[in-house]
Amino acid sequence: xxxxxxxxxxxxxxxxxxxxxxxxxxxxxxxxxxxxxxxxxxxxxxxxxxxxxxxxxxxxxxxxxxxxxxxxxxxxxxxxxxxxxxxxxxxxxxxxxxxxxxxxxxxxxxxxxxxxxxxxxxxxxxxxxxxxxxxxxxxxxxxxxxxxxxxxxxxxxxxxxxxxxxxxxxxxxxxxxxxxxxxxxxxxxxxxxxxxxxxxxxxxxxxxxxxxxxxxxxxxxxxxxxxxxxxxxxxxxx
Ligand SMILES: [Zn+2]
Numbered sequence: 001x002x003x004x005x006x007x008x009x010x011x012x013x014x015x016x017x018x019x020x021x022x023x024x025x026x027x028x029x030x031x032x033x034x035x036x037x038x039x040x041x042x043x044x045x046x047x048x049x050x051x052x053x054x055x056x057x058x059x060x061x062x063x064x065x066x067x068x069x070x071x072x073x074x075x076x077x078x079x080x081x082x083x084x085x086x087x088x089x090x091x092x093x094x095x096x097x098x099x100x101x102x103x104x105x106x107x108x109x110x111x112x113x114x115x116x117x118x119x120x121x122x123x124x125x126x127x128x129x130x131x132x133x134x135x136x137x138x139x140x141x142x143x144x145x146x147x148x149x150x151x152x153x154x155x156x157x158x159x160x161x162x163x164x165x166x167x168x169x170x171x172x173x174x175x176x177x178x179x180x181x182x183x184x185x186x187x188x189x190x191x192x193x194x195x196x197x198x199x200x201x202x203x204x205x206x207x208x209x210x211x212x213x214x215x216x217x218x219x220x221x222x223x224x225x226x227x228x229x230x231x232x233x234x235x236x237x238x
Contacts, residue, residue: 005070007037007046008159008189011100011208018050018089021069023081028063028071035089036062037096038070042120043103043207046096052087055080096208098124098238101216104157104209105147105236107193111201112146113137118231122207126222126237133232137224143234144221154214155195160202161187173203 006013013035022030029050036059039045045062050072058075065071102122109129110117119130137143167173167188191209193201210216222235 004033006033006035007208008206012211014093014096015088015090018052018087020052020081020083020085020087023083024071026077028073029057029081030065030069030071031089034062034070034072035091036070036072037091037099037208038062038064040064041205041207043099043122046091048089048091050087050089052078052081052085095124100208100210101238102127102236103207104193104213105151105216105219107157107191107201107203107205107209108147108150108213109143109234109236110203111150111193112143113234126235128233128235130227130231130233132230134230136226136232137234140221140224144219147221147236148218150200151213151216151218153195154212155193155200157191157193157209157211157213160190160192162190163187167204 006016016033016035018034019032020029021032024030031050036046036048037043039061046059047061048059050057050059055078057078059072060075061073063071063073099122102124106120106122106127106129113129113131113133116132117129118132121128164187173190188204189206190202191205191207192199193213217238219236219238222237224235225233227233
């Protein structure tokens, strides 16, 4: 994996210089280094803007390409762009920060419900995880209280890197059955949530998170829906 993405080095960065690396006609712009998180792992891609000279281009979506480049999709394709042009890129921070909080809250949900995760989706107001869960949850309030307890403990959230071999030696790390960590690209990024004396969660993840769980403030557990024979979908809201 390319460890140098800005959203991994500093998920709180909102604005950075931009240099055009490639222009894909009718499709989008690829920058030398991009701030925009691309749609993946159930987390929506960032929107925002890039400015070159006096020209402001709204970016509606960011997508990962086959070679790890991130394609910024403009609302309207700008004219007069050229490779090597310097400008400024800015993400829609309000939205990204909500995703960071929601994403971290979903990790806590997976701690409180220690069952295999089969899917998930992050949204700005509502997010969900699907679990392999044949039996219904008896006490929804207890789940909510436990998540909010972990939020209030203001646990540290940090990234670590391991090799694929190390991951193979600890297969229990992988909670997500539907989304296996990408292989063949070198090291794997892990996200660890812990207090000073206790590890709460450790799993492969490529998303963006807050640094301390206290930033989430609190969540509520919404509907728990039955999805097929063995699956249940748990929704959370701010
Ligand atoms: Zn994550």
